[in-house]
Amino acid sequence: MIQVTAFKWVPPFAQGSVRDLRVRWALEEAGLGYDDALIGFEDQATAAYRARQPFGQVPAYSDGKVEMFESGAIVLWIAQSSDRLMPADDAGRAMVMTWLFAAMNSIEPFVAELATIDLFNADKDWARARRPEVEAFVRKRLGDLQTALGDRQWFANDRFSAADILMTHVLRDLRHTDIVADYPALADYVARAEARPAFKRALADQLKPFKAAETKNPGLVGGAA
Ligand SMILES: N[C@@H](CCC(=O)N[C@@H](CS)C(=O)NCC(=O)O)C(=O)O
Structure with missing residues (x-):
């Protein structure tokens, strides 16, 4: 299964901007299912996470065949498997x-x-x-x-x-x-x-855990993308 790391929560100004959105969107356009592995700020510095993303950032990506970081490279990789994202010629x-x-x-x-x-x-x-x-x-x-x-x-x-x-x-x-x-x-x-349905799905899926976290902990600042 394809896995993309993303944050459990970010402050409102970053919601709808975090770079896992690029990868989620590419996967949605390509019609590929994925799991999001949500991390907290406390996970960023761990050796286990640094092994996946040397700077402790999101997104990191794996699909059973490759392990990657850098959203641009990941989107390019996904595009190679879908002519909806990149033509064959x-x-x-x-x-x-x-x-x-x-x-x-x-x-x-x-x-x-x-x-x-x-x-x-x-x-x-x-x-x-x-x-x-x-x-x-x-x-x-x-x-x-x-x-x-x-x-x-x-x-x-x-x-x-x-x-x-x-x-x-x-x-x-x-x-x-x-x-x-x-x-x-x-x-x-x-x-x-x-306006593309794939973008809307990707954005909704990025925002979902943020809203859940804010509902559970109203002390977090509310807000949207
Ligand atoms: N060049 C990287 C940048 C990744 C990046 O800046 N991620 C941000 C979220 S959009 C992040 O994890 N920020 C937390 C941090 O830097 O500690 C990419 O495109 O994947």
Whole structure:
């Protein structure tokens, strides 16, 4: 059975963003069943978990054939077994890999820097000084990204693929801002991706244990994705 690690609970700002969502979504699109192995913050530093994920993070993945960490690599692995996530021809596969790495390497670092400022350091002087430059860079990248998308629905080969899972997830990490709304084609793209039944199932399954934990322990901060 395929197994994906995920957190039992995370604070509201992270709910709907944790990277096991990428893997859950890919599995749902591919029609592959899986178990989620829920871990707590206390498990992250254990030797047993570090053997699966050297940084103590989620997700880690196993399917009886391989053991993996790194959400992008895992999604790419799953995509190799499903033409719903990656076409069979070389040119088509190359485009999926290209856009998948574009999401992780050309967009995510800037989005992550902005999120780190806003969500963890908003009250610090250095963050206030740095933020305008970071937002300007995010906007520059989103402008280029919107131009690259043009009239297409999806980034690689104009058909939904693993690359769109990564790109959508990265763009969702700007949900705490209004930035994506200023790029209407990208806003429509994210909405189109989020409307997919596979995404909705993946998101609901990530959120389920968080809600259960909050019901059991009302002391945890409530909130949703
Ligand atoms: N590059 C890794 C990053 C994984 C990652 O950042 N996971 C976060 C959740 S989204 C995590 O486990 N954070 C807890 C921590 O770093 O201690 C991947 O894409 O799998």
